[in-house]
Amino acid sequence: MSVVNGILKEELERLERLQAKYSAMLEALPKGSLRKKKIGQKIYFYLVSRKGDRVVTEYLCQGDSPKAKSFEEQDSKRRDLKSKVKGVKEDIAEIRRSLGKFARK
Numbered sequence: 001m002s003v004v005n006g007i008l009k010e011e012l013e014r015l016e017r018l019q020a021k022y023s024a025m026l027e028a029l030p031k032g033s034l035r036k037k038k039i040g041q042k043i044y045f046y047l048v049s050r051k052g053d054r055v056v057t058e059y060l061c062q063g064d065s066p067k068a069k070s071f072e073e074q075d076s077k078r079r080d081l082k083s084k085v086k087g088v089k090e091d092i093a094e095i096r097r098s099l100g101k102f103a104r105k
Contacts, residue, residue, distance in 0.1 A: 005099065012095045019088045026081050034075035036063065045071055 032049025035057070043063030049056055061067045 008095050008099050012092065012099070015088050015092050015095065019085060019092065022081050022085045022088065026078065026085065029074050029078045029081070032058075034060075034071055047071075 030047060030049075032047045035046045035048050037044050037046060045060040045063060045065075045068055047058045047060055049058070060071055
């Protein structure tokens, strides 16, 4: 059982490093969600986020602006990273449960 315990501990350390890396990458991206609104014939981009208990909407640019593509890429990357962090947290919880089972035996 000690071999399995060692492997689980190594995997836990790897996942914790990965979680820290993903969290640091998330911190570098803007907080909030990108929203597109069509007003008339034009599309406008807004950043929707929370400030305390309030929801704040901040205008970013028009849809035909060169910055719009950058904002869409950042939002896509943020969503992907949040999904990865969630998966890593679930894996960490499962390994900790497994380590607890081996400790009891």
